[in-house]
Amino acid sequence: MRMGTVLLGVLTTGCGFLPHSADDAVSPPDATILVTPPDSPPTGPYPIVLAHGLFGFSSIGPLDYFYGIGPVLEAQGRTVFTPQVDAIEDSDVRGAELVMAIEAAKLQTGAAKVIVIGHSQGGLDARWAAAHDPGSVAAVVTVATPHRGSKVADVALGVLPGNSSAALDALANLFGISGSGASFAGAVHVLSSDGAAQFNADVLDVQGMPYFSVAGRSLLAGQDACPPAAAPFMTTWNGQRDPIKIELAPVAAILGLAELPNTPTQDGLVTVASATWGQFLGCIPADHFDEVCQLAGQGAGLGNGFDCLLFWRDLEQFLASQNL
Numbered sequence: 472m473r474m475g476t477v478l479l480g481v482l483t484t485g486c487g488f489l490p491h492s493a494d495d496a497v498s499p500p501d502a503t504i505l506v507t508p509p510d511s512p513p514t515g516p517y518p519i520v521l522a523h524g525l526f527g528f529s530s531i532g533p534l535d536y537f538y539g540i541g542p543v544l545e546a547q548g549r550t551v552f553t554p555q556v557d558a559i560e561d562s563d564v565r566g567a568e569l570v571m572a573i574e575a576a577k578l579q580t581g582a583a584k585v586i587v588i589g590h591s592q593g594g595l596d597a598r599w600a601a602a603h604d605p606g607s608v609a610a611v612v613t614v615a616t617p618h619r620g621s622k623v624a625d626v627a628l629g630v631l632p633g634n635s636s637a638a639l640d641a642l643a644n645l646f647g648i649s650g651s652g653a654s655f656a657g658a659v660h661v662l663s664s665d666g667a668a669q670f671n672a673d674v675l676d677v678q679g680m681p682y683f684s685v686a687g688r689s690l691l692a693g694q695d696a697c698p699p700a701a702a703p704f705m706t707t708w709n710g711q712r713d714p715i716k717i718e719l720a721p722v723a724a725i726l727g728l729a730e731l732p733n734t735p736t737q738d739g740l741v742t743v744a745s746a747t748w749g750q751f752l753g754c755i756p757a758d759h760f761d762e763v764c765q766l767a768g769q770g771a772g773l774g775n776g777f778d779c780l781l782f783w784r785d786l787e788q789f790l791a792s793q794n795l
Contacts, residue, residue, distance in 0.1 A: 515795045517586045517609045518550040518576055519787075522569055522600075524591025525559065525658060537590070538764040540783045547787045552576045552585075561661040562592060562670060566599025573600060573607050584609040586795055588786075590763050591615055591741070592662065594684075594748075595670060602674045610681040610795050611749070612786070615738050615762050618684075619745040620667035622729035623722055624659045667745075681793065682749025685786075687738030689713040689758035690723060696736040697743055700753030704785040711756040714772040715739050719758050738762065752789075755782055 523536045535541060541551045554572030556565040569587070576585050586609050589597035594616025601608040617624075660666040676682055685705075688697055694709040715723055719739035726737055735742040740759045755762065757779065761771045764779040771777040 515586075515609070515793075516547075516549055516791055517584050517795060518552060518580050518582050519544055520552045520554065520569070520573055520576055520585050520587045522554070522587055522589035522593030522597050523556070524589075524593045525662070536763060536765075538767060539780055540764060543780050543784050544787050547784065547791070549787060550576075550580050550582075556596065559658045561658060561666075562595040562599050562674075565592070565596040566603065566674075569596045569600040570604045570607075573604060577607060583607075586610045586612065586790060588612040588614065589616060591617070591759065592658075594618070595661065595667075595674075598676070598682075598748075599670075599674050601677055601680060605677040605680065608677075608680065610683065610790065610793075612683045612685070612790070613746070613748055614685045615687045615741045615746050615759055616684065616748065617662050617667060617741045617745045618671065618748045620664035621662050621726065621741055621745060622664065623726045623740065624663040624666070626725055626729050627659055628663055676749070681795070684746060684748040684751050685762075686736075686743040686746035686751075686754045687713075687741070687757040687759060687762050688736045688743065688754045689715040689719075689738045689756070689761075692736045692756075694754065694756075697754035698747075698751065701750065702752040702789055704789055705753030705755070707781075707785070708756050708777045711771075711776050713756040713758055713761065713775045713777065715758045716760055716766070716772065718766070719760065723758075757782075 521537045521540070535553065537553060541553060544551045552572065554569065554575075556568040556572070573585055573587065577583070584607055587597040587600060589595070589612070591614075594611075594613030595618070597611045597613060601611050661670060686697065688694075691712045691714060693712055694700075700706045700709070716739070723737065723739040726740065726742070727734070730742070735744055736754070737743070738746075738757065738759045743754060756775055756777045757771055760766055761777065761779060764783075771779065
């Protein structure tokens with residue numbers, strides 16, 4: 472079954488903006504987590520804006536892209552927003568739409584700033600929004616974001632050897648859409664190595680703003696395949712291994728072949744090296760769907776004790792510990 476079939480075929484109601492209603496080697500994480508000095512005045516907790524990935528959505532009826540995550544964050548005292556941006560576009564367009572959603576969240580809550588947490592392409596959108604509206608963003612957190620691109624996209628675009636049609640079809644099938652449209656091919660470009668390099672050159676981090684990142688490790692990779700966790704809460708699942716979901720297997724296979732002779736740790740779409748940005752918190756034993764508690768909260772896979780909702784609760788508590 473395809474993610475698009477599972478997620479988009481369940482219900483066909485509309486969705487909108489509602490409060491929760493490259494080849495670079497992996498660099499060792501910074502040894503010191505950014506901690507606000509105890510005598511600093513409290514500034515958080517800030518509202519959280521969740522930014523979805525390529526062909527994402529805020530909700531389809533009762534089904535959320537960030538499945539079950541909003542209520543978990545709200546239970547910690549956060550106000551949560553899940554804006555809908557253009558499903559198939561580059562991050563310049565989506566980032567501008569995210570800025571509008573951030574401003575709407577501030578207006579609704581009266582908060583001076585928000586935290587933006589982006590999954591996959593949503594992390595690039597979050598970085599764009601922070602760079603263009605820095606006074607409104609307290610911190611950026613990216614989860615499995617292809618900051619240096621994905622070689623699946625390189626193959627799909629014909630930049631690397633391989634069956635470009637098969638790669639493009641695999642990506643399209645993953646989201647349950649046609650891969651023949653120019654808009655989809657254009658959206659894939661921002662996920663390529665060249666597209667990501669251009670994005671990184673154009674969209675600079677805001678000096679003094681915290682940037683945190685998390686990567687997924689799947690295909691039964693152990694924690695030893697990742698840099699040591701820089702945040703203590705990320706060690707919870709060190710002993711767990713994730714069997715990749717069958718829906719992701721074709722894309723993961725293309726990524727694995729494209730990376731040869733290297734065999735980098737990946738989540739089925741994004742390598743750990745590509746997902747690392749700013750303060751790297753660590754890896755979770757999860758594939759690209761498990762990271763947002765998909766498909767529909769069914770669990771991370773046989774033998775994997777990873778608890779997605781517990782991870783998101785702990786991530787919120789970590790942000791609170793940083794006075795965010």
